[in-house]
Amino acid sequence: MVESKPYVILNSAMSLDGKISTKQGDSEISCFEDKVRVHKIRSKVDAIMVGINTVLKDDPKLTVKYVKGKNPIRVIVDSKARIPLDAKVVKLKEAKTIVAVSKLAPKEKLELLRKEGIEIIECGEDRVDLKLLMKELKKRGIEKLLLEGGGNLNYSMFKEGLIDEVSIAIAPIVVGGKDALTLVEGEGFNTFKEGVRLSLKKVRRYGEDLVLFFSVNGAKQDLNI
């Protein structure tokens, strides 16, 4: 366990066969009841974090809908500052946005982002150093962070031991596709023994979706939604 970091909750929706998007990039998976559950979590955390591919593919707003509550800070993990200046998380100012970059990010692009009111955190040589980023976020008062994917960022966060809690909505849909992304991508572990073991805490039905709640490394269930 890494000290001096926010409490991290990974939440995702996936199909019964473990896909978080289809081969064409469709990621509309969960039912309305589950969306409300996720937005309740959003309203209770200090920040939401996603990888840059999620921004490039879905252009999400990452704000709170369906329930009343404050919008959390948006954190985008983007080594080379590929984020488009017209992305919703840049243009729509309902919430603060932080872009975490590495030394590879072009300085001119960082200036343009700063002009849009975006805070830049530089951590890492050629990739965002996630442990360092967690420390920086904690320093800025972020106590609870919701990780909303995608599969590659999920893997790195698991690998670095940075996830405390996991909730996964399983929708009764099968889409297949060897190129469709799964919940956890990346390089992968060689053996199950090396994998990250979770502890099942709760199982609930939300509409037609089944939601599984886990803790990681003995972390306590924090939000209990």
Ligand SMILES: NC(=O)c1ccc[n+]([C@@H]2O[C@H](COP(=O)([O-])OP(=O)(O)OC[C@H]3O[C@@H](n4cnc5c(N)ncnc54)[C@H](OP(=O)(O)O)[C@@H]3O)[C@@H](O)[C@H]2O)c1
């Ligand atoms: N169903 C759901 O709940 C759900 C939720 C979220 C996303 N999605 C889907 O997931 C897909 C995107 O997933 P993805 O796996 O392709 O991408 P991702 O996890 O969103 O972003 C990965 C990218 O983040 C950057 N990055 C920087 N530092 C990193 C680090 N230390 N570890 C990992 N990544 C790092 C890398 O790009 P650079 O090297 O350029 O920085 C990397 O390619 C989209 O299709 C989206 O719709 C589904």
